[in-house]
Amino acid sequence: MPRRVMITGLGPLTGLGRGRQENWTAVREGRCAIERIVAFDPAGMPCQIAAEVRDFSVRDFVPKSYRKATKVMARDIELAVAAADLAARDAGLVTSGTAQEGQANSYPSPRMGAQIGAGLIAADINELTDALATAKCEAGAASGGGTQQAAPCCVAPVESTSGGGGASGGVFDIHKWGQTGMEQLTPLWLLKYLPNMLACHVTIIHDAQGPSNTITCGDSSAALSIGESLRVIQRGSADVCFCGGAESRLNPMAFIRQVLAGRLNAKDNAQPGQSVRPFCQSASGTVLGEGGAIVILESQETLAARGHGPGYAEVVGFGASQSVDFASRNRNPDPQGKGLALAIQKAMREAGVSAADIDLIVPYGSAIPEYDRAEAAALRAIFGPRLSQVAIVTPKTCWGNCGAGGAALDVCVAALALKEQVLPAVLNRAQPLEGIGSGWRQAKPAALRHALVFTTGLGGQNAALVLRRVEG
Amino acid sequence: MSNRVVITGIGWVTPLGHQIEGVWSAMLAGKSGIGPTTHFDATTFPTRFSGEVRDYDYRQYVKQPQLHDGVSLNTSFALGAAAMAWQGAGLGQGESVAPDRLGIYLGSGEGSIDFDNYVTANVLSWDAQKKQIDAPRWAGEAMHRLTATRELEQEPNMPLSHLAMEFGAQGPAYNCLTACAASTQAIGEATQILRRGDAEVMISGGAHSMIHPFGVTGFNRLTALSRRNDAPTTASRPFSVDRDGFVLGEGAGMLVLETLDHAQKRGAKILAEITGYGSSADAFRITDMHAEGRGPVAAMTLALKDAAINPPQVDYISAHGTGTHENDAIETRAIKVVFGDAAPRVPVSSIKSMTGHLIAAAGAVEAITCVLAIRDQVLPPTINLHQPDPECDLDYVPNTARKAKVETCLSNSFGFGGQNNTLVIRAWQP
Numbered sequence: 001m002p003r004r005v006m007i008t009g010l011g012p013l014t015g016l017g018r019g020r021q022e023n024w025t026a027v028r029e030g031r032c033a034i035e036r037i038v039a040f041d042p043a044g045m046p047c048q049i050a051a052e053v054r055d056f057s058v059r060d061f062v063p064k065s066y067r068k069a070t071k072v073m074a075r076d077i078e079l080a081v082a083a084a085d086l087a088a089r090d091a092g093l094v095t096s097g098t099a100q101e102g103q104a105n106s107y108p109s110p111r112m113g114a115q116i117g118a119g120l121i122a123a124d125i126n127e128l129t130d131a132l133a134t135a136k137c138e139a140g141a142a143s144g145g146g147t148q149q150a151a152p153c154c155v156a157p158v159e160s161t162s163g164g165g166g167a168s169g170g171v172f173d174i175h176k177w178g179q180t181g182m183e184q185l186t187p188l189w190l191l192k193y194l195p196n197m198l199a200c201h202v203t204i205i206h207d208a209q210g211p212s213n214t215i216t217c218g219d220s221s222a223a224l225s226i227g228e229s230l231r232v233i234q235r236g237s238a239d240v241c242f243c244g245g246a247e248s249r250l251n252p253m254a255f256i257r258q259v260l261a262g263r264l265n266a267k268d269n270a271q272p273g274q275s276v277r278p279f280c281q282s283a284s285g286t287v288l289g290e291g292g293a294i295v296i297l298e299s300q301e302t303l304a305a306r307g308h309g310p311g312y313a314e315v316v317g318f319g320a321s322q323s324v325d326f327a328s329r330n331r332n333p334d335p336q337g338k339g340l341a342l343a344i345q346k347a348m349r350e351a352g353v354s355a356a357d358i359d360l361i362v363p364y365g366s367a368i369p370e371y372d373r374a375e376a377a378a379l380r381a382i383f384g385p386r387l388s389q390v391a392i393v394t395p396k397t398c399w400g401n402c403g404a405g406g407a408a409l410d411v412c413v414a415a416l417a418l419k420e421q422v423l424p425a426v427l428n429r430a431q432p433l434e435g436i437g438s439g440w441r442q443a444k445p446a447a448l449r450h451a452l453v454f455t456t457g458l459g460g461q462n463a464a465l466v467l468r469r470v471e472g
Numbered sequence: 473m474s475n476r477v478v479i480t481g482i483g484w485v486t487p488l489g490h491q492i493e494g495v496w497s498a499m500l501a502g503k504s505g506i507g508p509t510t511h512f513d514a515t516t517f518p519t520r521f522s523g524e525v526r527d528y529d530y531r532q533y534v535k536q537p538q539l540h541d542g543v544s545l546n547t548s549f550a551l552g553a554a555a556m557a558w559q560g561a562g563l564g565q566g567e568s569v570a571p572d573r574l575g576i577y578l579g580s581g582e583g584s585i586d587f588d589n590y591v592t593a594n595v596l597s598w599d600a601q602k603k604q605i606d607a608p609r610w611a612g613e614a615m616h617r618l619t620a621t622r623e624l625e626q627e628p629n630m631p632l633s634h635l636a637m638e639f640g641a642q643g644p645a646y647n648c649l650t651a652c653a654a655s656t657q658a659i660g661e662a663t664q665i666l667r668r669g670d671a672e673v674m675i676s677g678g679a680h681s682m683i684h685p686f687g688v689t690g691f692n693r694l695t696a697l698s699r700r701n702d703a704p705t706t707a708s709r710p711f712s713v714d715r716d717g718f719v720l721g722e723g724a725g726m727l728v729l730e731t732l733d734h735a736q737k738r739g740a741k742i743l744a745e746i747t748g749y750g751s752s753a754d755a756f757r758i759t760d761m762h763a764e765g766r767g768p769v770a771a772m773t774l775a776l777k778d779a780a781i782n783p784p785q786v787d788y789i790s791a792h793g794t795g796t797h798e799n800d801a802i803e804t805r806a807i808k809v810v811f812g813d814a815a816p817r818v819p820v821s822s823i824k825s826m827t828g829h830l831i832a833a834a835g836a837v838e839a840i841t842c843v844l845a846i847r848d849q850v851l852p853p854t855i856n857l858h859q860p861d862p863e864c865d866l867d868y869v870p871n872t873a874r875k876a877k878v879e880t881c882l883s884n885s886f887g888f889g890g891q892n893n894t895l896v897i898r899a900w901q902p
Contacts, residue, residue, distance in 0.1 A: 458629075
């Protein structure tokens with residue numbers, strides 16, 4: 001028999017707050033953190049709203065001795081490091097990162113693992129361009145317009161809009177860049193943007209020397225990483241794991257990738273609070289958030305030994321699958337949700353539950369219409385007519401789409417709903433898709449036995465988790 | 473009881489070529505795949521050479537090229553390598569695998585950035601006074617210059633998605649990106665999925681190219697790359713006293729892994745068995761390895777334990793062996809800690825001396841060399857090793873391939889930031 005695995009610590013970090021209490025209170029009440037973007041001037045973007053984490057300094061979340069290292073952290077890394085600190089403290093886990101003087105660590109270092117999801121991290125555009133600008137091309141026309149011959153060392157971009165139709169000369173001299181330009185970048189520049197650095201900084205701070213992994217599967221990363229931690233603990237390779245993920249796409253480059261992929265809501269800049277409408281006929285795209293969550297998974301045996309309570313919920317099933325709509329250039333999910341259903345069924349089979357045992361569903365719920373429809377189709381196939389009676393909660397309405405961290409936030413919501421036997425408010429679903437209930441405006445008590453959390457994302461990797469209520 | 477996991481297909485695309493036998497012969501002949509960088513104008517960069525894949529077109533390998541228009545280099549490498557492995561496994565000729573029992577676990581890197589268009593948008597919108605880009609202007613430039621496909625294809629899960637489309641896989645699908653350890657980790661985790669029975673066949677490996685201006689910039693700034701511009705083919709010299717950094721390579725390595733049951737039922741030719749996997753974290757520093765190599769020690773120890781073998785039973789170690797001063801000295805130290813008295817007797821070599829460092833894809837290519845070493849009972853050499861570092865005093869199979877009894881191999885991969893992975897690959901014995 002594989003070992004039982006409990007969720008014992010929750011470290012959500014979003015535009016709505018830091019940590020379990022702030023986020024849970026806000027989500028329960030259906031508050032929304034989506035506003036006009038201030039991280040950069042969004043005036044040129046079709047979508048100009050997002051849920052930002054404001055007034056945040058990672059220095060508040062790391063031991064004093066580690067403050068210097070925060071200089072080599074991209075924002076995604078900062079968010080994950082802070083979320084891990086919140087999660088470890090929430091679990092009452094004593095590590096080299098949380099210990100007071102003289103306190104013994106809860107676990108030996110080799111028994112602590114980290115499986116953390118990450119996105120494609122974009123370089124800080126101002127830091128990089130400050131350096132790039134030192135390698136401007138002399139011969140090129142700096143603002144387009146000219147047709148003069150660029151020096152051969154100048155990179156040749158496509159035609160510029162600002163050139164009034166004429167080809168712009170190259171503006172960037174790669175010879176200068178090689179000679180002197182690149183030296184403007186800090187020597188450790190590359191290390192800020194490697195996706196594995198989320199996990200690496202967390203393992204260093206908490207001295208977690210056990211199995212360590214970084215999952216990069218778009219918006220499914222956090223759910224897959226939680227599944228990996230589950231397996232690592234089940235097979236006995238570690239007793240406790242940091243898992244989940246974090247991402248910030250609130251910088252021009254990461255943001256425009258989402259714009260180009262056609263995923264963002266460009267219609268609701270004037271009403272940010274109602275902009276994310278998952279499973280609603282009026283859904284018109286997703287809105288980004290930044291943040292994510294680190295979740296602590298722990299073996300039930302060792303949890304009992306350290307004298308901690310039973311935790312928030314038990315992870316009883318996990319399933320992963322792949323599905324892509326072959327016909328769609330955007331790698332949208334299969335419209336019938338078949339691949340998604342496969343992951344959900346695997347997770348339910350492992351948990352030994354049927355649809356009738358599930359009282360709460362936290363889906364991907366991005367409000368991208370193609371995804372919503374695929375998810376609704378998968379749920380109809382599994383739950384049948386009962387679906388409209390099952391609570392479906394969509395926290396992206398509150399903190400936006402946090403990418404590689406999003407599914408970990410969904411797990412936090414599911415675990416807390418099970419623990420407190422409360423359903424948070426569900427907003428922005430006035431005209432639900434076929435088979436889906438319309439939601440409720442205020443949090444309400446409910447008898448919840450099992451929760452199903454599932455996710456998909458660009459590229460078609462699907463993951464599903466079944467959580468079971470624990471008493472006490 | 474968990475399933476035994478066997479390797480039934482291998483494929484690679486490397487700086488030494490893109491056929492299994494051709495590349496292997498080149499390795500055994502001690503050839504170098506390193507030459508001047510041509511992907512971009514590197515003539516003024518501190519490092520102007522690399523191991524590029526040459527004369528390669530993925531369209532030769534795929535059945536459905538229309539699904540893959542506009543892929544990044546890394547995905548193009550992944551497709552060719554996986555198609556080779558798939559066909560080699562006998563799965564190309566109508567052999568069927570249930571789609572939901574076919575999974576993919578890759579350790580692939582991100583696609584390379586659309587450099588020319590990106591830097592142009594940045595430089596044109598730079599406000600030198602404010603020391604920041606004019607974001608609305610940047611958005612206009614970028615919207616015009618960047619394309620949806622090129623940006624989408626940079627996502628690190630794209631090689632995975634393309635393989636899933638090409639081979640119709642619907643089972644468990646992951647991409648892990650643990651820097652230089654990624655594809656070793658992927659193979660290890662794919663093995664775990666098969667052991668559990670969550671799939672019957674897994675395509676696993678990795679693909680990566682960082683031979684682009686920002687990749688080379690990043691590694692040059694870290695002073696991690698060799699700068700031996702006057703002698704590219706001898707620049708990658710792991711374990712040598714005058715090594716001055718690694719050499720960037722690119723490519724892909726892909727394996728078909730199966731449960732023993734599934735392989736035997738369909739009468740597949742079994743190439744080798746994966747018997748052990750260990751994963752650890754240095755948990756030390758972002759910039760340096762732990763001086764005693766505690767992470768590598770843990771990964772090797774866990775892999776040996778998983779395989780239920782002792783160090784004297786290991787016939788060959790495929791080293792991480794990057795050619796940086798730090799890695800080679802610490803890896804040597806770690807091998808001595810794990811192997812004790814047996815350390816001087818176990819041959820260790822680094823094929824990175826010939827291919828360069830394929831970063832995320834390195835581990836999968838090295839795992840394949842272990843399979844071939846077992847098949848042909850021969851060890852690939854570490855080339856360019858004429859003056860060993862006194863700190864590196866093991867048997868590195870210098871310069872010349874060597875006939876040897878090879879039953880059990882260890883393959884090491886250590887990532888920047890301290891994620892370490894080791895596999896045990898063993899000759900197939902029923």
